[in-house]
Amino acid sequence: MSQSVEKVEELQQIAKELRRDVIYMVSRAKSGHVGGSLSAAEIVTALYFSEMKLDPAQPKWPDRDRFILSKGHCCPILYAALCRKGYFSREVLDTLRKVHSPLQGHPDMRKTPGLDMSSGSLGNGLSIGLGMALAARANEKNYRVYVLMGDGEQEEGAVWEAAMAASHMKVDNLVGFVDCNKLQLIGRVAEIIDIAPLADKWRAFGWNVVQIDGNDMEAVLDALDKVRKVKGKPSVILADTVKGKGVSFMEDQVQWHSKAPNEEEAARAIKEIMEGEKA
């Protein structure tokens, strides 16, 4: 509880607006992943609008902090954040998933300004983040690297290759987030391949583990403050979230993993998000 009320409220408002933009983009595109975008809104907002050292005027600034959306299918929330940061104009949001768009169905670092890495194939982001963190060693930089994974993604073996190596290498400029929204494409994570006990697994792999309510902005900010002080080991923030958060008919509903809202659903969803109550 070390954040100012004003800061938390300002960031909560940004998270709302990013959620609104997710619904807007995906409904316009008639395709895309809303559920996991909405669950990650507080995490992405805290990173892009509070935590990360960035300069939208210089997207390739060598000293910038890096972000990898390892669960690349949830790029609508990231595109919304990059747009609001000023990497590109709002009209670009209308082009999501359309031909020649800088906003591909899954992130393409060569097309989207401000994007640090392409992603979409699950299980690889943490290893890539480890590489970025090691590049800071080679190039004598002090930037930090943040990787957002899904909870279903924890089923990928490569995640644990990276987990083992990063702690062995004592990489402390690498922070993982796991957006634990408890649903994967076709069902509940616990029923498909149970990843529990997840905190024990990360601890056993040598990581500093922080567990929070990932839809609580203040908790996300506090966790980021905490892990910034941890030296000699990487940190992972296990964020308990709700898939589809902010829209009553999408919350914890597996079909909203990759379903696009129609016009009427989008209007209801945006009203709920912005007014904070069921429409």
Added chain:
Amino acid sequence: MKADRFEFGDELILQSATRKDFVVCNPDTQSCGLEFFDRINPNHAFMFGIAEQNLVDAAAGIASCDTKVYVSTFAVFLTMRSCEQIRQFICYPNLDVTLLGCHTGLQIGKDGGTHTAVEDVGIMRSLPNMSIIQPSDGIVARSMARFSLDFHTPLYVRLHRSPLPEIHRSDYEFRFNHADVLADLGSDVAIVTTGAMTYKALETAELLKKKGIGAKVVDVTTLKPIDAETLIRVAAETGRVVTLEDHNIYGGLGSAVAEVLSQNLPTRMLILGIRDRFGESGDPDDLYAMHRMMPAQVAEDIEAFVRVK
């Protein structure tokens, strides 16, 4: 005489005295002599153990920070265990990673089929943004190492376990996308070859000369892109093209040459190499003999090919 994989690694170590703009990512294999690169270049080499997915992803992460990366290990693991990582995170974002795939082809010998890369060129050749080069001796490998430092898109270097006879002068300079005509003993046939087969192709040309058949030998040091101009020229001059490679006859040099000639100058071809089988344990020359890749066998097959009207 050292294997080309060590010549490549030695040259990188030599260059690192003045160039600090690259790093090395190693798994737990002994491949190019770069395993202890960090002892002379602290914080410029990283060890990833037995975990190829993490190895290649991390290399991509480093390269995304404007730092050239070399990844060195057995080709069979590099191009297949981490194929998807190469595809998604090196080729798709077009990053500056040079992949050193060693122990390729039947030349690996005794380790057997699990360790023999017979399909790596076919796999790497089908990836957009990937370029492929292969030395035919240690001298070429050293020149390629110097070249690679200033090459900044995905590159696969196909290297060999054991030393190859030196067939180049010490002042040889590798030219990207340029095939070298190493012998011109006539215009009856062109032997287009690469890597560990090049010196065998030169021996074959000498055997053919004794049979009264004049052969040219073309060393394709860049497999992708490929020097279409030279290939079309020698095809026009000879009317018969034989490819010879230490790789499956599907997907490698033979396929690449056929793609060029069939679309530009349809030419009778004979594609020689590993006959769509996995490797097995044995001395390399015994294995080559099983696939009719020894010079006397190749000369016989070319003679039959040339004699057909």
